[in-house]
Amino acid sequence: MNTSELEFHKIYAAFQPKILRYLTHLAGESEAEDLTQETFVKIHQGLEDFRGEAQLSTWIYRIATNTALDRLRSPSFQCVIQSPLSEDLDETRLVDKAICPEDKKPLIEKQLIREEMNECIRGYIEKLPENYRTILVLSEWEGLKNNEIAEILGVTLDTVKIRLHRAKSKLKEELETHCEFYWVEEMPCSVK
Numbered sequence: 001m002n003t004s005e006l007e008f009h010k011i012y013a014a015f016q017p018k019i020l021r022y023l024t025h026l027a028g029e030s031e032a033e034d035l036t037q038e039t040f041v042k043i044h045q046g047l048e049d050f051r052g053e054a055q056l057s058t059w060i061y062r063i064a065t066n067t068a069l070d071r072l073r074s075p076s077f078q079c080v081i082q083s084p085l086s087e088d089l090d091e092t093r094l095v096d097k098a099i100c101p102e103d104k105k106p107l108i109e110k111q112l113i114r115e116e117m118n119e120c121i122r123g124y125i126e127k128l129p130e131n132y133r134t135i136l137v138l139s140e141w142e143g144l145k146n147n148e149i150a151e152i153l154g155v156t157l158d159t160v161k162i163r164l165h166r167a168k169s170k171l172k173e174e175l176e177t178h179c180e181f182y183w184v185e186e187m188p189c190s191v192k
Contacts, residue, residue: 008044011056016040018142019064025137027068035071039064054151061144062152065134072130120179124171132167139164 019039024032042063050059125133138149146164150157 004048008047011043011047011060012040015057015060019060022061022137022142023064023068025141026065026134027072031068031071035064035068038071039067042067055148058148058151061138061142061148062154065138065152069130069134117179121171121175124174124178127174128167128170132163132170135160135163136167136171 016036020032020036023035023039027035039060043060046063050056054062125136128136134153135149138144138152139146144152146160147157149164150160153160
């Protein structure tokens, strides 16, 4: 195995789970596997030409983003009935593992309330314009900094800040208007 192949395998091992998760949030579970494969084919093909002018992670996320946006904009994708994002992600399970210790799991009733809240939230995230949704996913789910997002999307830092602010504002407005939230004070692990 030559050095280039060995380097690609290291990159694949380090980034495949992150890119799969990112593309799941961006395009849905039904598309994420194919998009991840397509992304890594492009990474493999372009690795030799990668000059290191950007961080490796930024370059990889940019390829993933462009691959997803190309698919989302394609006429064939527009004709396919997509399963809603709420079915693709089990964010409640992720939140429980990330925030709630195993011994402090909320009661079933509280979990059902959280699921209802998360379903409402995911529904409105899915309805955001793609440029807002992309930035929101990169920022909130992937935890990338604004300057990294700007580099990935090829836009200015100010554009990222504006779109992120608008995405959050629009989401908050929709949620306050259309989602019925049940805040349970004794629920130590509630989504806030």
